[in-house]
Amino acid sequence: MKNTRLFALAIVACLATALAPAASKAQTGGNTINVPSEAEQLARGFAAAYDEIQRTPVFLVYERAGRTAVVSSVRSIRAIGGVLVVVNDKRLTYIVNARDVVCLTDDPPAQ
Known part of the structure; x- marks a missing residue:
């Protein structure tokens, strides 16, 4: 009877040890991946392009x-x-929505 209790206790200890990492993984937050939208990438690109233009004045056509x-x-x-x-x-x-932008230029556009 004593051996049966020891055996049962050993099994419970092994199961608790085996399940503990899975339980701790479940409690931690998941991974979040943020993928910028097409409009967000366009907006970043136009802002970066503006920083590169040396001549003034600069015109934004949309x-x-x-x-x-x-x-x-x-x-x-x-x-x-x-x-x-x-x-x-x-x-x-x-x-201005980035998708509406036609061009960013330092040449005066025809109006």
Whole structure:
């Protein structure tokens, strides 16, 4: 009878040791992988391109609902998610979806 209890105790100890790593893995947080969207990648690309343009003034041409618009004398561009925060020399701020951008240029566009 004593041997049976020892044997049962040994099995319980082995099972507890074997299951402990699985239980601790279940309690830890899972892995999160963030993949930027196409619009976010475009926004980052336009912001990086703006930083590379040396000549001024810089123009941002975008098209929304079939109408083309130009932001002239751009002073800064920041990418936030899939949008661009564009500030011109008059300190006006424009929020532009990166997918709507036609071009970013230092040549005055034809209007």
